[in-house]
Amino acid sequence: MEIQGLPGRLLAHLGPAIASGELPAGTVLRAEELEAQHGVSRTVVREAVRILESMRMVEPRRRVGITVRPRGDWDVFDPLVIRWRLAGAGRSEQLRSLGSLRVAVEPAAAALAARHASDDDRRELGALAVELTVTARAADLESFLAHDIAFHAAVLRASGNEMFAHLKDTVGAVLTGRTEHHLMPHRPRDYAVQLHREVAEAICAGDPELAERAMRTIVVGALEELDATLTD
Amino acid sequence: MEIQGLPGRLLAHLGPAIASGELPAGTVLRAEELEAQHGVSRTVVREAVRILESMRMVEPRRRVGITVRPRGDWDVFDPLVIRWRLAGAGRSEQLRSLGSLRVAVEPAAAALAARHASDDDRRELGALAVELTVTARAADLESFLAHDIAFHAAVLRASGNEMFAHLKDTVGAVLTGRTEHHLMPHRPRDYAVQLHREVAEAICAGDPELAERAMRTIVVGALEELDATLTD
DNA sequence: GTAGACCCAAAGGTATGACTTATTCAAGCC
DNA sequence: GGCTTGAATAAGTCATACCTTTGGGTCTAC
CATH class of the missing domain: 1.20.120.530 (GntR ligand-binding domain-like)
Structure with a gap:
């Protein structure tokens, strides 16, 4: 059921952080920073970010970074999104x-x-x-x-x-x-x-x-x- | 809105194939095969598969391969899943x-x-x-x-x-x-x-x-x- | 001074090879 | 027969190199 491995861990940090508003819409993350902060490789960061992208919670753009999208864009029916929102703010x-x-x-x-x-x-x-x-x-x-x-x-x-x-x-x-x-x-x-x-x-x-x-x-x-x- | 880049292309092949039953539940895909068949790198295959995993359509398992999950497991509220199912069988x-x-x-x-x-x-x-x-x-x-x-x-x-x-x-x-x-x-x-x-x-x-x-x-x-x- | 073309740097996107880890399956042992 | 052990396999991770897009600054022409 859960996403496995390191991308899953990263997701378990990023998802709730975005869902709770700790990382509000418009926040720009950089892949390199995420690698350093979580001590994982490019591969892992990319996979986690891809999943968040498929939930419409972030939008990666070249030359800009990984932008957090406004709440209204999120896939509110996604079980993970629902769980994250129920967990925090x-x-x-x-x-x-x-x-x-x-x-x-x-x-x-x-x-x-x-x-x-x-x-x-x-x-x-x-x-x-x-x-x-x-x-x-x-x-x-x-x-x-x-x-x-x-x-x-x-x-x-x-x-x-x-x-x-x-x-x-x-x-x-x-x-x-x-x-x-x-x-x-x-x-x-x-x-x-x-x-x-x-x-x-x-x-x-x-x-x-x-x-x-x-x-x-x-x-x-x-x-x-x-x-x-x-x-x- | 759409998933971008090569993973998006791969997804546009795999998603409908699974949704339509062309790749029925239990089918085992191998990452290496997908690379060869679609002429893309591991990176791309992994990201596409991760997204399918987050939709609960496949389950990658070590030493086994990437298994297609039964329809009942899929995230039937995911917009992509709905679109794929509306498109085919x-x-x-x-x-x-x-x-x-x-x-x-x-x-x-x-x-x-x-x-x-x-x-x-x-x-x-x-x-x-x-x-x-x-x-x-x-x-x-x-x-x-x-x-x-x-x-x-x-x-x-x-x-x-x-x-x-x-x-x-x-x-x-x-x-x-x-x-x-x-x-x-x-x-x-x-x-x-x-x-x-x-x-x-x-x-x-x-x-x-x-x-x-x-x-x-x-x-x-x-x-x-x-x-x-x-x-x- | 403004509008446009142009160029460069920055950030994500892709490819690849080496290595790690978990898991299945089977051979071998008690 | 059941348990242990080991080897083979496929996904998982890392590090690195390189490609591609694009935002923004600069330079130029009007």
């Missing part, structure tokens, strides 16, 4: 953007899942809903988070749409970030758990409208809590 | 996936736009709706397409959500592909144009529900026409 804005995206996508995915889910999918969703109920009652936040992520991933996958399915890691990152940064109540709210059960039941029963409505209530609620909690 | 599947994504995102974007659009945004949307009406009446498909793309891009941008805004190129690619491959009626349908006007009016009037409903009708209609037209 700009986390709130990223969480809000992702929140809106979830409001758009997850209800649609739930509706599709109610139509197209396989029997295995339905079984899995049912089981996960049970797990959620149990871990919520036990106030076991860690297990609850794991099952919550698995639940949303299962719905996205069951939708049968590959693009929705690929958002599972992103949604997982949002849920993880929310718990890690204590934006969650100490004990999952009962009505939220109840809504998850409703989604599972609606998908199992093949009721797209109900599945969509219940899922929308979940993600709208999550977005509203987010807005209420984030201060910046 | 798998175009239908890509269009369907994108169609569902539009159904999820664009109505939500329209609703947000009705709340948050600036005065300039509203003016632009009004003007574009007029242009759409005129070019549709004149059956000027080329201009109609351009304005259609601009219209949807404007709605996405006016939503104020950066992630929605970034889907404009993707939506544009879908609309372009639809026209290029003659999946469109020779003359834009009147009711479709009327719906675009409704969206613009609703956003100008600040009516999220109406904007969302009208936009949903548009994209659902587009998806249904797509499903009816695509044979594979």
